[in-house]
Amino acid sequence: MEAVRVRLGSLVEWAVAALFLVASVGVASLAMRELRATASASPPVPAFSAAAPAGLTDRAVSVQHLLLSEGKEVRVGSTLSAVVATLGRSAETGEERADIGPLGERVTRFYDYAGTRFALVFEPVQGQSRVTAIYIQ
Numbered sequence: 001m002e003a004v005r006v007r008l009g010s011l012v013e014w015a016v017a018a019l020f021l022v023a024s025v026g027v028a029s030l031a032m033r034e035l036r037a038t039a040s041a042s043p044p045v046p047a048f049s050a051a052a053p054a055g056l057t058d059r060a061v062s063v064q065h066l067l068l069s070e071g072k073e074v075r076v077g078s079t080l081s082a083v084v085a086t087l088g089r090s091a092e093t094g095e096e097r098a099d100i101g102p103l104g105e106r107v108t109r110f111y112d113y114a115g116t117r118f119a120l121v122f123e124p125v126q127g128q129s130r131v132t133a134i135y136i137q
Contacts, residue, residue: 052135053108053121055097060119060135069114080122080129087113106132 052060066074072086095110106123121133 053097053099053101053106053119053133055095055108055110056119056135057137060137063134063136066116066118066134066136068116072113074120074131074134076131076134078131080131083120083131087111093117101132103132110137 052062064076068074068087074083074086078086091111091113093110093112097108098105099108100106101121101123103123103125106121107129108119108121110119111117117137119135119137120131121135122129123132124130125132
């Protein structure tokens with residue numbers, strides 16, 4: 001009887017050790033997946049509660065994502081080059097205003113694309129000019 005207890009006790013210890021090992025590998029794989037997802041994500045664009053740039057109408061509405069015709073879209077965080085590639089230079093109305101924002105000099109450009117008038121605010125974020133606000137007029 002004593003021999004059976006010793007063997008069962010040993011078997012239980014091995015089973016607990018194996019479960020601990022499986023759980024450790026599972027946690028490590030979840031942590032690695034999270035690290036990979038964080039590293040591949042685009043850098044976050046800070047949100048600001050600064051006053052709206054000059055030149056906007058009182059009826060302008062701020063949005064995070066602007067869906068346009070033909071499936072084109074502009075999002076907060078897009079770079080200037082991505083906006084130009086998406087909309088082209090013909091969408092710009094020529095109006096452009098510069099002022100000082102929370103990150104330094106910001107530029108507000110006005111656009112008219114397929115009947116939609118909107119303004120994009122570009123600020124320097126991590127060495128690139130990025131959209132930090134979108135206003136529909």
